[in-house]
Amino acid sequence: MxxxxxxxxxxxxxxxxxxxxxxxxxxxxxxxxxxxxxxxxxxxxxxxxxxxxxxxxxxxxxxxxxxxxxxxxxxxxxxxxxxxxxxxxxxxxxxxxxxxxxxxxxxxxxxxxxxxxxxxxxxxxxxxxxxxxxxxxxxxxxxDHAAAARALVRYGRGQRDVRALPLAALELDSDATRGLERAGLKNIGDLATRPMAAIAARFGQGAVVALRRLLGEEAAPTAPLRNMAPLRFERSFAEPVALQATIAACFRDLLLQAAQVLEQRALGGRAFRLILHRSDGLRQHLDITTSQPTRDPAPVLRLFDERIAALADPLDPGFGYDRITLLVPATQPLSARQSDLTGEGEEDHALADLVDRLSTRLGAERIYRLAPRDSHIPERSQRRLPALHHSTPKPWPAPDREEVPLRPLLLFDPPQPVTAMASVPDGPPLRFRWQGQLHEVVLAEGPERIAPEWWRLPQGHLTDHGGLTRDYYRVENAEGNRFWLFRHGLYQERHNPAWYLHGIFA
The missing domain is CATH 3.40.1170.60 (MutS, DNA mismatch repair protein, domain I)
Incomplete structure (x- = not known):
């Protein structure tokens, strides 16, 4: 061997x-x-x-x-x-x-x-x-062994003998490692001279397993990556076919074959490729991607119809196709789905179907959703993600139902400059002018002070209005409209801080 x-x-x-x-x-x-x-x-x-x-x-x-x-x-x-x-x-x-x-x-x-x-x-x-x-x-x-090679590269410092490695190469918890050192052991070789039963009794079976793997006496489990060939389904014809009805029927049969194989493997397709082989040697490709794994032929057929309708140049069969190939290059686990009594699952499925159709028709980069981002700067607290590839984003943090929303539904990016007057330098605004209209403030809440993300300053990642402290106020005018204003900068930071309107409450 x-x-x-x-x-x-x-x-x-x-x-x-x-x-x-x-x-x-x-x-x-x-x-x-x-x-x-x-x-x-x-x-x-x-x-x-x-x-x-x-x-x-x-x-x-x-x-x-x-x-x-x-x-x-x-x-x-x-x-x-x-x-x-x-x-x-x-x-x-x-x-x-x-x-x-x-x-x-x-x-x-x-x-x-x-x-x-x-x-x-x-x-x-x-x-x-x-x-x-x-x-x-x-x-x-x-x-000669995967565990030994791993230990040598991380702890060896040029050594080629596993027995010369420090005890840290076992990668045990800190208490076990300190216990081995207190026992007078300095390296793997010292530990290997001790009886395995004594090591297990004092330091646990994990120490024995780690030692045996380093010495090659026990194989460490590995899971090599595998480039799985995409699922492939083909139909060849004795004579080239050019009728659209014949091609559609053949494609439907290939999708049914793919659905059976995917169901047997508890998988669903995330990407499908249709290859039309013309009799003159030319190949035509059509690709679609889905936001959720599926093996239902009906929505896949609809997506291909959308894809064909969106083509700038219609498909030209020439003298006909002598072979049609269906590939499923991307799959994900998909168990059987059962609808609940509330119908929420069906709503999610309908939304995913809508995202697929719009992305196929308009382009995946044009259909996006917002996902939360870890930042306390309002305009940086969300990011755009392609809806097709991010079907389950992280949930948004939501306030309690009894609390007044701290953030308006409508945010301006960038914030809109306004002219404001306050009774005291660091106080709330008494009135402000926006787009030529004067608003008298009858109620103000705040300030909510938001400091700049100072750790971003050396990298130049500042926004157009970044770098200064913001004091936010929720204000209401005489007509009952509520606005979200902030003063950009404290008076010790700049001589005349500017005011901005960042959002409007519903």
Whole structure:
């Protein structure tokens, strides 16, 4: 039996290097909110060398390095980039396993000779365009077992012997690691000399499993990525066909075949491609995408009708089609759906069908929905997402029913400038003029003070009205109309703060 060989790849600064602008010389870090505070979640090499650490409060980091540049951490984008790198690595071996959040495991058994040996293969991986062009830091290690290769690349510091690795390579919890160190053990080799039963009794079965995997006595489970071939259904004709009714009937039969296979696999299609093979060798493609997985032929047929109707040039069958192919390149799990008594499920299904039809007819980029974004600046608290690809966005935060809404339904972006007069410099407005009309304020609530997102200042991510403190007031005029005004800047920030109308309450 051929001994297996594994190559572990580690991108230690993948999250920060994915986002950091090329040529940036200042320390760079990613931040995310933890326990109501912004903390560093990923560092660039320069920030790490300067003593910053993951988990450090952003305020403390800025106190040490005012020139620190930050960006919000998008872990989903990290995973997508790791998956992209994994797909790229399949040019070296078909067996590539994700090791999130920043590693890959390659089973290179029987592949190294194609690159001139293992060391040459490692050099080829390191010089791959996907790594070089992005400027990613990369470390690699080879071993007979996946767990050993992974430990060597992350804890080895150049060693090739697993037994010389520190106890941290077991990746146990901190209490277990400290217990091993207090027992006088310094590395994996010291631990390997102890009886397994004694290790399990004192430090748990997890320590034994981790040790056996590092030593190659127990295989670590891996799940290599697989490029699944899209579902394919074809119909060939003895003679070319050009009648639209015949083509539609054939397409309907192919969709029924696809529905049966998808139902057997408990899947639904998210993308469908129709390929019409003309007798003169020309191929015509029609693609549709759905917002939710489906295997019902009827809505798919309607979407293809919409797609054909939206074509600038109608389909020309020429001398006829001798073959028709249906591909289902993207699928998702889809269990049987049962309607409830309230009918809410049917409403969701109808909305998804409407999104599909509009996206197919007008273009996916023209149909969007708003989703909440973690920002306290009103105009930055939402973002546009394609409705076709984001069918279940995060729910919007909603106030209690008894509370008066803090935000109006209608927001102006950018805010509308107004001329306002207040009784005292930092007080609410007494009257304001908007679009030439004077409004007398009879009731005012506030202020609601919103500070600027100061952590964005070094990056130049300011909005047109950013950088100053805002004092918001909910005001009502004599006619009963309610407005949302804010004074842009405190008097200690600027000599004559401007006023803006940001929204109108319903």
């Amino acid at each position: 051929t001994a297996r060989r594994h190559l572990a790849l580690w991108f230690p600064f993948l999250p920060s290097e994915r986002v950091k602008p090329l040529g940036e010389t200042n320390p760079f870090a990613l931040v995310e909110r933890q326990a109501n505070a912004l903390r560093l979640s990923a560092l660039c090499p320069l920030a790490a060398r300067n003593g910053l650490a993951v988990g450090m409060p952003l305020a403390n980091a800025r106190a040490r390095f005012p020139q620190l540049i930050t960006a919000p951490h998008d872990r989903q984008a990290d995973h997508q980039e790791l998956a992209r790198l994994a797909t790229r690595m399949m040019r070296f071996t078909p067996l590539v396993t994700l090791d999130p959040p920043d590693g890959l495991l390659l089973d290179i058994t029987g592949c190294a000779h194609l690159w001139g040996g293992e060391e040459a293969m490692v050099d080829a991986v390191a010089s791959d365009a996907a790594v070089l062009d992005a400027g990613y830091s990369l470390r690699g290690a080879l071993a």
